[in-house]
Amino acid sequence: MKLTILNDRIQNFIDKKDISIKNAQEIDFLLSKLSIDNEVIDDLILMIALYVPGGGDFLLDEDQIIMQLSKAKEILKNLSN
Amino acid sequence: MKTKMKDLMKNKNMQPNKIWLITVQLIVLSLFLVLSQFTLAKDRVQYHVQNFDGSTLKVINEQGVVSQSYQYAPFGQQLQYKKPRNLKNPNAFVGGVQDADDLVYLKQRHYNPVLGRFYQPDPVTFIMKGHGQTNRYQYGWNDSYSFNDPSGQAAQLAFVPLVLWIADNLRSDTPNANNLPPSGIGDAAIAGYGGASFLFSARLASMSTAELSYYNIVQNGASISPVVWLTPSALQGTSPILWDGAYATRQILGTTTTPAGRSINFHAAERMVFPPKGRIPMSPKEIDAVLDGATNIRKMTYNIYGDTLTIQNKNMLGSPQVIVDAQTGNRIITVINPRAK
Numbered sequence: 001m002k003l004t005i006l007n008d009r010i011q012n013f014i015d016k017k018d019i020s021i022k023n024a025q026e027i028d029f030l031l032s033k034l035s036i037d038n039e040v041i042d043d044l045i046l047m048i049a050l051y052v053p054g055g056g057d058f059l060l061d062e063d064q065i066i067m068q069l070s071k072a073k074e075i076l077k078n079l080s081n
Numbered sequence: 082m083k084t085k086m087k088d089l090m091k092n093k094n095m096q097p098n099k100i101w102l103i104t105v106q107l108i109v110l111s112l113f114l115v116l117s118q119f120t121l122a123k124d125r126v127q128y129h130v131q132n133f134d135g136s137t138l139k140v141i142n143e144q145g146v147v148s149q150s151y152q153y154a155p156f157g158q159q160l161q162y163k164k165p166r167n168l169k170n171p172n173a174f175v176g177g178v179q180d181a182d183d184l185v186y187l188k189q190r191h192y193n194p195v196l197g198r199f200y201q202p203d204p205v206t207f208i209m210k211g212h213g214q215t216n217r218y219q220y221g222w223n224d225s226y227s228f229n230d231p232s233g234q235a236a237q238l239a240f241v242p243l244v245l246w247i248a249d250n251l252r253s254d255t256p257n258a259n260n261l262p263p264s265g266i267g268d269a270a271i272a273g274y275g276g277a278s279f280l281f282s283a284r285l286a287s288m289s290t291a292e293l294s295y296y297n298i299v300q301n302g303a304s305i306s307p308v309v310w311l312t313p314s315a316l317q318g319t320s321p322i323l324w325d326g327a328y329a330t331r332q333i334l335g336t337t338t339t340p341a342g343r344s345i346n347f348h349a350a351e352r353m354v355f356p357p358k359g360r361i362p363m364s365p366k367e368i369d370a371v372l373d374g375a376t377n378i379r380k381m382t383y384n385i386y387g388d389t390l391t392i393q394n395k396n397m398l399g400s401p402q403v404i405v406d407a408q409t410g411n412r413i414i415t416v417i418n419p420r421a422k
Contacts, residue, residue, distance in 0.1 A: 020198065021218075025357035025358055026358065028357055028359075029357065029358040043380070045417065046379075046391055046402075046417065049402075050348075050382075050414065054191075054200050056348075056386075057387075058346070058384055058387055058389055058412075058414045059414070060384075
């Protein structure tokens with residue numbers, strides 16, 4: 001159930017339907033609930049902490065997050081299989 | 082000898098053909114120049130028909146033809162089926178400047194009308210506003226029916242501009258002498274809009290300086306220079322106000338530095354005070370504790386603005402992480418708060 005919600009939220013972000021910080025933080029929350037030990041996921045959590053729509057000094061924008069989310073999506077896909 | 086004679090005769094026949102060809106080319110060129118002047122003139126002046134809150138509904142060109150029409154959803158998303166080819170109309174939702182990415186610049190902040198959210202947080206904190214709302218990215222307290230926010234700084238009651246607009250139109254249906262356009266243009270514009278004179282007079286009330294100058298030039302009989310599009314900020318009559326991160330940080334955290342003197346970015350301050358779901362807040366003192374008692378550097382991230390280091394303290398509860406700039410280590414970029422148990 002959590003994995004389905006997580007995948008939906010990730011997909012919404014990748015499709016740029018919802019690139020809000022709130023959605024990014026919800027992804028972070030759902031990932032923590034799944035307790036996945038993976039470097040890509042750890043990097044994603046770190047990147048979400050640096051995320052602001054549009055980016056800025058030392059911060060990341062939505063395109064950089066989407067790149068990492070795409071990698072994370074593949075890992076989650078393997079997990080569900 | 083015979084061949085030479087033939088060549089000469091050919092050349093003589095060619096001469097009138099050449100002259101004829103050049104004449105035709107000149108005529109075509111002149112026609113093209115004249116027509117291009119008309120085309121340019123068509124887009125030189127635009128009349129914006131706005132509603133009470135300053136949103137542009139129609140754009141009428143010099144010929145009196147409605148060239149662009151706009152419809153807006155409650156939060157400003159444009160609903161017109163036929164999107165204008167060019168984005169020469171800078172005034173869109175609540176008079177904001179619309180850029181090529183469909184974001185609306187509302188003087189203080191960029192606003193995304195599709196999301197109904199600003200891209201930057203409110204420069205005025207919710208504590209000062211005392212409205213009890215904590216989301217500083219929302220537009221008009223999430224109630225665009227009652228509030229609007231044309232300045233990007235503070236939501237205001239939406240009916241105030243409506244009352245002013247009605248009062249303005251009741252006061253006088255005919256524009257004053259200084260604002261009067263040259264005869265023909267205004268009439269054509271009114272005719273093009275089906276005789277909606279009250280709307281046209283509303284437009285005259287908010288006529289830009291550029292348009293008034295244009296009318297003065299026409300009335301004085303001076304020559305009209307080619308198209309002069311003013312910059313959006315000039316049209317708005319204001320210049321953009323820069324975001325003051327230090328001020329905003331102080332507003333939510335009470336300070337811009339940790340007790341050890343490390344500077345705190347606004348983004349970090351926001352996460353410290355309003356932690357993401359499932360995480361707990363952090364104080365400036367805890368930031369110092371993480372950095373002074375660091376157990377490991379988790380990661381180095383490369384960034385065009387400067388590299389960052391992610392520093393962790395596993396001895397602290399929840400193993401919090403602090404991200405600092407790699408060059409000095411004294412600038413707190415963001416924090417990864419400990420998770421709530």
